[in-house]
Amino acid sequence: DYIDPQNTLFQHRLYRESCIKTTDNVYVKDLRIIDNVALKDMILVDNAVGALGLTENGIPIIPFKFDKTDEEFIYLKNFLKDIHTCVDLREPLKAAFSLENPVNLNLKISSNIMIRKT
Secondary structure (H helix, E strand, O other): OOOOOOOOOEOOOOOHHHOEEOOOOOEEOOHHHOOOOOHHHEEEEEOOHHHHOOOOOEEEOOOOOOOOOOOHHHHHHHHHHHHOOOOOOHHHHHHHHOOOOOOOOOOOOOOOOEEEOO
């Protein structure tokens, strides 16, 4: 709501109801459910690393504190500006966050999924 109040930047936002619950009771976002956008064009931002599941598309973020000293959105904005022209968004995400397999989940198989408009 804070990043895109007019819904002009992101096509989809998925919440817990769209998650897959693992046998370990972790709610995972599976980007493969989005069939009209290539994985190379998706970014998933979440404060729950477990929700990033097995994706290479994730950006972990600390929870928003509703505090004027919280600069996490500024860091996120700057990072997104730096990578927005990449052909495959997963490459800079892998380099920055190393999330190819962030958690070892026992999948049977989201909060917010951000998909760049092309």
